[in-house]
Amino acid sequence: MILVFTIVQAAVAAAAAVVCVVLGLANRKPSDLTLGALVLVELLLLAQLVIALVAPAVGNPSRGSVVEFYVYLITALVIPPLGVVWALIERTRWSNVVLGIAGFAVGVMVVRMYQIWALQVA
């Protein structure tokens, strides 16, 4: 993993979470903005997957358990699509809050992934 990219990714996920929860509580239904925020979170996760696959070959291997790392990454990859599908089916303001929760969960998981990759002593 790359620290700077990971920080950007966690910040985007956190910002997406705040925007979605605030708009949901402000009585807005899911929009291009809130759905797009989660799509962006998902795209960054896919980029992270590519980075994780390439990094060991260029001298940046995981210090912690590789299996544990990928359990987190693959689980995280599933969360935003589920949230978006939920929001498309149920177009109420609460779906924005659900999108926000999904973004928050991904943000926490990214931080945890970095702990495993860079800080954990296997």
Next chain:
Amino acid sequence: MPVTEQPHASTQSARRRGTGVGRVLVAVYAILALAALGRSIFQIIDRFDEAPVAFLLSLLAGVVYVVATVAIAARWRRLAWVTISAELLGVLVVGTITVLAPHLLGLHANDPFGRTATVWSTYGAGYLGIPLVLPILGLLWLARSRVAKG
């Protein structure tokens, strides 16, 4: 779910508000279920010998979260009461044991972020305390939505 407005039906709007909060509960429970199940299954496969009792309890917690998620989503109120109460009991009992006597669960030390940590360690501290707060919110929601219904 239809979102047509019915301005003068206040009980209707109370019920709908209950439905909305219920939706959010379902989402949070689903993620917690994923977290507890994913982690405990990984720990059981990777390092079962290190703390078998703790990991099996964690797996049980994950299963209870899954059932609770389904019960809230499907509005099976009795099952929701049972599973959410079980969670509150679980996080209080296991949380207390991990703080006061971690060796009872085969843990050498109490570290809510360590490699043998589970979803209920130190009252869910490794999960931002959500495992402790969530069942309380869940029980409140169940109690309130019953009032709104009647």
